[in-house]
Every structure is written in C-alpha cells, then in structure tokens.
Amino acid sequence: MFAQLAESLPAILAFLSIGGGIATMIFFAAIVTPTAFQTLGEDQAGPFVRALFPLYYLFFLILAALATLFTLLAGAEIAAILLAVVTGGFAYGRFLLMPEIERAREAGEVERRRRLHRRSVLINTIQLAGFLVALLLLAGRV
Structure with missing residues (x-):
C-alpha cells in the first residue's frame, strides 16, 4: 500500500499544484482586483494592487x-x-x-505603460491556458 501511495504521490501533488494555480489565478483576476478597485477607488487600489504583484509573481513562480x-x-x-514555459513566464513577469x-508609470509614459500592461494580461491569460492544458495532459497520463 505504501508503495502505491509513493508511486501516485507525484501525480497527486501535480494535480494539487496545477489546480491551485488555476483557482488562485482566477480568484485574483475575478475577485481580488475588481473588489480592490470597487472598494478602495482608483487612487488607493492602484498602489494596493501594485504592492501585491511582486508577491503574486513570486508565489506563482514557486508554484509553477x-x-x-x-x-x-x-x-x-x-x-x-x-x-516549465509557464514558470519562465512568471520569472519574466516578476523580474x-x-x-x-x-x-x-513613474515616467508618466501612459501609452507605454498601457502597452506593457496589455502584454502582462496576455501572458497571464496564456499561462492560465497553459495550466489548464497541463492539467488535461496530466489527467490523460494518469
């Protein structure tokens, strides 16, 4: 019985880490960010969300x-x-x-910041899709 558990432990941990990544990404995008802007307003929510992003990227870098x-x-x-590609995306985003x-943002380059922000949203969406595809591939393997 212990041998069977040891054999399936990597798959269990893979499912948990991938599923946790998917759930946390959706929660942050659908709940945390909109709630911050609705509750705190633009002036306070912006700095709050910006303060979260280093932790967000670090958390997902480790999780991925x-x-x-x-x-x-x-x-x-x-x-x-x-x-591994998803992980690299989090490293790129963070560093x-x-x-x-x-x-x-600090230089007041509004259009450049907007373009870079769109890039980060696109990368984040691709990473979420990467997590989902990896989960399906893993499910087909186990």
Missing part, C-alpha cells in the same frame, strides 16, 4: 516550478515542458516586465 517538478515525476513529460511597467 513545483508543478513542473511534480508533473515530471508523475511521468507527464509534455505537460512538464509546458509548465523584467513588472519593473518595466513600474518605470513607465
């Missing part, structure tokens, strides 16, 4: 890296490769894109 590892250990190599957006 763990999901990649667990998925690889579960034997779903294609899903693991996809998750390159987010600071660039902040520099554009």
Whole structure:
C-alpha cells in the first residue's frame, strides 16, 4: 500500500499544484482586483494592487516550478515542458516586465505603460491556458 501511495504521490501533488494555480489565478483576476478597485477607488487600489504583484509573481513562480517538478515525476513529460514555459513566464513577469511597467508609470509614459500592461494580461491569460492544458495532459497520463 505504501508503495502505491509513493508511486501516485507525484501525480497527486501535480494535480494539487496545477489546480491551485488555476483557482488562485482566477480568484485574483475575478475577485481580488475588481473588489480592490470597487472598494478602495482608483487612487488607493492602484498602489494596493501594485504592492501585491511582486508577491503574486513570486508565489506563482514557486508554484509553477513545483508543478513542473511534480508533473515530471508523475511521468507527464509534455505537460512538464509546458509548465516549465509557464514558470519562465512568471520569472519574466516578476523580474523584467513588472519593473518595466513600474518605470513607465513613474515616467508618466501612459501609452507605454498601457502597452506593457496589455502584454502582462496576455501572458497571464496564456499561462492560465497553459495550466489548464497541463492539467488535461496530466489527467490523460494518469
């Protein structure tokens, strides 16, 4: 029995980490951000949400890296490769894109900040789709 549990543990952890990533991304986009802007108003919500984003990216960078590892250990190599790309997207967002957006905001470059923000939303949407596809690939493997 212990051997069976040890064999299925990577798949269980992969499902939990991928599913947790999907749920948290949807919760943040659908609940946290709109509620912040509705409750706090633009002047206070902007700084609040900007303060959350370094933690958001770091959290997802770690979660996606763990999901990649667990998925690889579960034997779903294609899903693991996809998750590695998702992980890279979070690293790009945290260490390159987010600071660039902040520099554009501080410099008053409204159009550039808007363009970079659209890029971050697009990447985030692709990452969510990546999590979903990886979950389906893993489910087909197990």
